[in-house]
Amino acid sequence: MLNLTGKNALVTGIANNRSIAWGIAQQLHAAGANLGITYLPDERGKFEKKVSELVEPLNPSLFLPCNVQNDEQIQSTFDTIRDKWGRLDILIHCLAFANRDDLTGDFSQTSRAGFATALDISTFSLVQLSGAAKPLMTEGGSIITLSYLGGVRAVPNYNVMGVAKAGLEASVRYLASELGSQNIRVNAISAGPIRTLASSAVGGILDMIHHVEQVAPLRRTVTQLEVGNTAAFLASDLASGITGQVLYVDAGYEIMGM
Ligand SMILES: NC(=O)c1ccc[n+]([C@@H]2O[C@H](COP(=O)([O-])OP(=O)(O)OC[C@H]3O[C@@H](n4cnc5c(N)ncnc54)[C@H](O)[C@@H]3O)[C@@H](O)[C@H]2O)c1
Numbered sequence: 001m002l003n004l005t006g007k008n009a010l011v012t013g014i015a016n017n018r019s020i021a022w023g024i025a026q027q028l029h030a031a032g033a034n035l036g037i038t039y040l041p042d043e044r045g046k047f048e049k050k051v052s053e054l055v056e057p058l059n060p061s062l063f064l065p066c067n068v069q070n071d072e073q074i075q076s077t078f079d080t081i082r083d084k085w086g087r088l089d090i091l092i093h094c095l096a097f098a099n100r101d102d103l104t105g106d107f108s109q110t111s112r113a114g115f116a117t118a119l120d121i122s123t124f125s126l127v128q129l130s131g132a133a134k135p136l137m138t139e140g141g142s143i144i145t146l147s148y149l150g151g152v153r154a155v156p157n158y159n160v161m162g163v164a165k166a167g168l169e170a171s172v173r174y175l176a177s178e179l180g181s182q183n184i185r186v187n188a189i190s191a192g193p194i195r196t197l198a199s200s201a202v203g204g205i206l207d208m209i210h211h212v213e214q215v216a217p218l219r220r221t222v223t224q225l226e227v228g229n230t231a232a233f234l235a236s237d238l239a240s241g242i243t244g245q246v247l248y249v250d251a252g253y254e255i256m257g258m
Pocket residue numbers: 012013014015016018019020021039040066067068069094095096097121146147148149190191192193194195196197198199
């Protein structure tokens with residue numbers, strides 16, 4: 001039985017009810033996990049209000065601002081977890097960002113600043129959050145991040161985010177290798193295309209979704225809740241032998257040659 005009762009789970013990356021992280025948070029809650037939720041703070045507090053109202057039914061015991069480009073906010077997030085929970089079991093890294101200009105047109109025109117921003121937020125943040133989680137995962141743990149096929153294939157317009165995902169998947173392997181001796185497992189879910197705030201910035205996302213609906217073995221794309229189910233599995237003891245892997249949750253699209 002999939003049971004996360006007694007497990008403390010930190011979920012990053014909820015922006016709205018389309019977010020993949022929202023699908024994950026719902027399924028972790030359904031499996032009995034105690035949730036902490038972070039949100040990206042903005043000057044007018046828009047995200048804070050929106051996300052806090054959305055997650056209220058899941059009764060999170062922590063609700064914290066955490067911009068992954070802000071070292072103090074990361075430190076404060078994990079200090080609070082240590083003080084309030086004592087231990088962390090599950091870390092969901094479900095966030096990414098690249099400038100809209102860098103997600104369309106020619107990859108060779110990516111700016112130095114745009115490249116750095118995409119890799120800082122989308123890739124380095126997994127390394128930093130995992131490093132902060134490590135001392136708190138005293139009874140082992142499960143770290144899960146979100147990737148996309150564009151990290152291993154050239155997908156039109158995905159551009160710098162493909163490079164960020166390639167780095168993310170390599171980071172999963174290096175983190176898994178380091179943290180395995182503490183029984184901390186690190187895996188990625190490579191999800192099929194889903195309409196969200198972040199994916200709407202990728203040029204031609206609707207065409208990508210229609211293509212998957214025609215070609216994928218299941219003749220559809222996936223839902224946030226399906227990704228959430230896989231995250232709950234990977235977070236649980238049912239996945240105790242799995243680490244360092246990229247698991248495709250994409251209605252089978254990845255296996256197709258044409
Ligand atoms: N939607 C898809 O088709 C798809 C497919 C595969 C993988 N993914 C990945 O899933 C993850 C979640 O994306 P999503 O599609 O649910 O979109 P989303 O827009 O709902 O989520 C992206 C999240 O990143 C957060 N974020 C951006 N910059 C941040 C920062 N500096 N600090 C903290 N948080 C920050 C945003 O606040 C938002 O909550 C991303 O890693 C994305 O690449 C998405």
